[in-house]
Every structure is written in structure tokens, then in C-alpha cells.
Amino acid sequence: MQYSEIQSVKQRYGIIGNSELLNRAIDIAVQVAATDLSVLITGESGVGKENFPQIIHQYSHRKHGPYIPVNCGAIPEGTIDSELFGHEKGSFTGATADRKGYFEVADGGTIFLDEVGELPLSTQVRLLRVLEAGEFIKVGSSKIQKTNVRVVAATNREMKQAIRDGKFREDLYYRLNTVPIYVPPLRERKEDIVLLFRKFASDFADKYRMPPIKLSDEAKIMLTNYYWNGNIRQLKNITEQISVIEQHRDISADILRNYLPNEDVERLPALFAGHRPLDQKTFNSEREILYQVLFDMKKDMNELKKLVHDIMNGQAAPVQHYDVDFGTHIPEKQDVMLTNHEREIITDKKYMKGSAFHADPDDVNYMEAEVFQDVEPVHEPVSLEEMEKQMIRKTLEKHKGRRKAAAVELKISERTLYRKIKEYGLD
Numbered sequence: 500m501q502y503s504e505i506q507s508v509k510q511r512y513g514i515i516g517n518s519e520l521l522n523r524a525i526d527i528a529v530q531v532a533a534t535d536l537s538v539l540i541t542g543e544s545g546v547g548k549e550n551f552p553q554i555i556h557q558y559s560h561r562k563h564g565p566y567i568p569v570n571c572g573a574i575p576e577g578t579i580d581s582e583l584f585g586h587e588k589g590s591f592t593g594a595t596a597d598r599k600g601y602f603e604v605a606d607g608g609t610i611f612l613d614e615v616g617e618l619p620l621s622t623q624v625r626l627l628r629v630l631e632a633g634e635f636i637k638v639g640s641s642k643i644q645k646t647n648v649r650v651v652a653a654t655n656r657e658m659k660q661a662i663r664d665g666k667f668r669e670d671l672y673y674r675l676n677t678v679p680i681y682v683p684p685l686r687e688r689k690e691d692i693v694l695l696f697r698k699f700a701s702d703f704a705d706k707y708r709m710p711p712i713k714l715s716d717e718a719k720i721m722l723t724n725y726y727w728n729g730n731i732r733q734l735k736n737i738t739e740q741i742s743v744i745e746q747h748r749d750i751s752a753d754i755l756r757n758y759l760p761n762e763d764v765e766r767l768p769a770l771f772a773g774h775r776p777l778d779q780k781t782f783n784s785e786r787e788i789l790y791q792v793l794f795d796m797k798k799d800m801n802e803l804k805k806l807v808h809d810i811m812n813g814q815a816a817p818v819q820h821y822d823v824d825f826g827t828h829i830p831e832k833q834d835v836m837l838t839n840h841e842r843e844i845i846t847d848k849k850y851m852k853g854s855a856f857h858a859d860p861d862d863v864n865y866m867e868a869e870v871f872q873d874v875e876p877v878h879e880p881v882s883l884e885e886m887e888k889q890m891i892r893k894t895l896e897k898h899k900g901r902r903k904a905a906a907v908e909l910k911i912s913e914r915t916l917y918r919k920i921k922e923y924g925l926d
Contacts, residue, residue, distance in 0.1 A: 500526045517690060517691065518688035521683060524680050524682050537652070537677045538552075547731055551651075565608035571617045582600060583600050586640075591638070611653070614656075615675065650675070685727040700713075707743060712749075
């Protein structure tokens with residue numbers, strides 16, 4: 500479809516905007532109008548979905564037939580079948596006469612089912628029969644009637660989720676969704692926001708007989724970057740408020756900010772400036788949380804491996820203690836409890852008075868420098884398997900090969916110890 504034809508459609512139906520997504524939606528509507536295919540229009544509330552069924556009707560061979568819009572969400576569940584398909588006299592309390600439903604009245608034309616996702620399941624079954632066979636039955640009747648109606652539906656609900664929740668029939672969804680048309684929200688067509696504001700400002704200036712309001716450059720940027728949860732309807736309402744309330748016609752960013760609800764401002768993307776704790780970050784998905792946890796675990800393991808390597812090489816490691824969870828830091832001022840094995844390694848050393856190195860065996864810093872002093876240096880990186888092997892070997896040497904005693908100190912079963920000894924070749 501030519502650009503000039505799209506512009507002609509916009510002028511005819513008062514559609515403002517030049518975004519690619521909007522032009523694509525209009526193009527699909529005009530192209531599908533010549534057929535009798537069912538169309539499902541999706542988009543958030545306030546994006547202007549009601550324009551597209553009119554475009555489809557007027558550019559079709561049914562344009563001389565009736566066009567009936569029906570808001571399915573505004574009709575009570577108890578009367579929706581009667582409204583759509585009609586009823587016979589006496590079919591229920593209050594049915595004092597026969598009544599034609601919308602599908603009978605719209606024969607030869609187009610019926611627009613707005614908020615089709617709100618239809619009850621019993622009505623969905625009736626609608627599916629109309630779409631598949633062009634047949635319906637009035638409430639309280641057993642006579643099958645024929646109708647030749649083009650159905651265009653619209654919804655702001657997530658239909659796939661409604662199907663999973665059992666609130667909408669999957670077969671009906673695919674029957675309605677023969678041709679899908681997606682109407683983009685305002686935040687996906689930022690280039691149109693200022694154009695729409697100017698149009699609304701001009702309309703309200705004529706309506707209230709006052710000069711139109713104008714935005715400063717900073718205000719235009721703020722308007723463009725706003726989330727617009729209510730889309731075009733919200734933009735129109737805010738423009739009207741400013742036009743009526745503000746005495747000055749030049750609107751700055753500070754003035755505009757007073758009319759933009761904070762809950763939508765908070766949805767704007769924030770610039771990342773520096774490191775923040777994990778619990779203060781905003782993650783877009785659970786996958787990002789998982790990645791962050793894995794990265795933090797990797798960092799902690801690298802630090803732990805470096806610490807053990809420094810200790811095994813006799814270097815004074817930085818005061819950075821870990822508990823058995825390998826990821827929880829123990830505060831520096833917390834008392835460090837040494838195992839009996841560690842104390843024996845320290846006290847086995849011969850401390851000669853006047854020697855170059857003499858310290859209290861209970862001193863934490865001394866322990867860090869001396870524990871595992873007898874272990875042969877292992878070049879980084881040190882694997883967890885190698886650490887485990889060295890610990891088992893030292894414990895066996897301490898107990899002179901008595902495996903049962905070594906297993907008790909290592910807090911593992913004898914069977915596990917036997918398997919580890921065989922695995923690491925410590926026989």
C-alpha cells in the first residue's frame with residue numbers, strides 16, 4: 500500500500516502519527532478489508548483500537564451494510580446471549596416479546612466485538628458456531644438461523660495467558676485470530692507523542708477559546724520519555740488538564756512534571772551508575788538474577804582458592820574468613836574457633852626463646868601464617884579435589900593410617916573415606 504493511501508486513511512479517521520508500527524497496522528487493515536476473514540485487534544487500553552474495525556468495514560464490500568460495535572465487557576453475563584443472538588418471547592423472566600440479537604441485525608454487515616476476552620465460556624461456544632457455520636440459535640428457541648456477518652474482535656488482554664487459565668477457548672482464539680492486527684502503545688511510537696499533544700492542545704484551545712499551550716524543549720523530552728500507561732487517552736486527558744488549569748501558555752518541564760503521575764515516571768529506564776548491592780538491583784528476568792548469583796559465587800570461590808593458596812605457601816593472607824558455606828563472610832572481630840587438628844599442627848612446632856619467629860599458638864594471625872605450613876606448595880589454581888586430597892593425607896598421617904579415627908575427625912563415613920583414598924591413590 501502506498502504511503503499516500505495510508506495518509507488518506509489517517510485523515511479520514513483522524514489518526515495522527517507516522518510511526519512504522521502504526522502504518523503497518525493501517526496497511527494490514529486496508530488489505531484484509533476486501534476479504535471476509537475474521538480479524539483480531541490486540542493492544543493496550545487507550546491505543547485507539549476502535550478505529551481499525553471501522554477502516555475494515557468501510558474498505559470492504561460490506562460498507563453499505565450495518566456496522567454494529569458491541570462492548571462485551573459492558574454487558575452483564577446473564578443477558579449477553581440475548582444481546583448477541585436474540586431471544587424468544589417467554590424464554591426467561593422479563594422476555595415479554597421476541598427480540599433480534601446483534602448477529603441477526605448485522606446480517607450482511609460487520610459486527611465489532613470489543614473486549615472479546617470478557618465473554619463467558621458459554622457464549623464463546625455460540626460465537627464459535629457463528630464463525631464456523633454462520634449459524635446461531637436464539638435463547639429459548641430450537642430453530643437454527645443463518646447469518647452472514649463479518650466479525651472483527653479486539654482485546655487488551657493477554658489471550659495466550661487467558662487460554663492457559665481456562666478463561667478463553669483456544670479454538671475460538673485461532674478462529675478469531677485469522678488475521679492479527681497489533682496496535683502499538685504510545686511508548687513504542689515516541690515520535691508521535693509531541694504531534695498528538697499539539698493536536699489535542701489545538702482542539703482544546705478551540706473548545707475553551709484560549710491560546711494553545713506550548714512545550715519547552717525539556718518538556719518535550721520529558722513527555723516523549725514518559726511511560727504512558729493509559730496511552731493516547733491519558734495523553735489527551737493530561738493535555739486538557741494543562742490547557743484549562745495553567746494560566747501561562749508556555750509549559751516548562753517543572754510544570755509538566757506536576758501533571759505526570761509518579762507511578763509511570765518510575766517505569767522509565769534508569770541509567771546505571773556504579774555498583775549497587777544485589778538486593779537493590781532491578782532485574783528484568785529471573786535469568787539475570789541467576790547469572791548474578793553465579794557470578795558472585797565464582798568470585799567468592801576464586802577469593803577462597805587464593806586465600807588457601809597463600810596459606811599453603813606460607814604467606815600472610817588478608818583477614819578474610821569464610822565459614823563452611825563458602826560464601827558467607829565472618830566479621831573480622833568475630834572469634835575464630837580452631838579445630839583440634841589445627842591446634843596440634845601449631846603446637847607441634849618447636850618455639851625456641853629468642854628465635855626469629857615466636858608467637859602464641861592461639862593467635863589468629865599466627866595461625867593464618869603457620870597452618871598448613873608443612874603442606875607442599877600448590878601452584879594456582881588449586882582445585883577443590885586437591886584441597887580435599889591434602890586434607891585426607893594429613894589426617895591419615897596424624898592418626899598413623901588408622902582410617903576409622905581419620906574418618907571421625909573428617910566427619911565422614913569410613914566407606915566414603917575408603918572411596919576417597921582409592922580415588923586419590925592414597926593407599
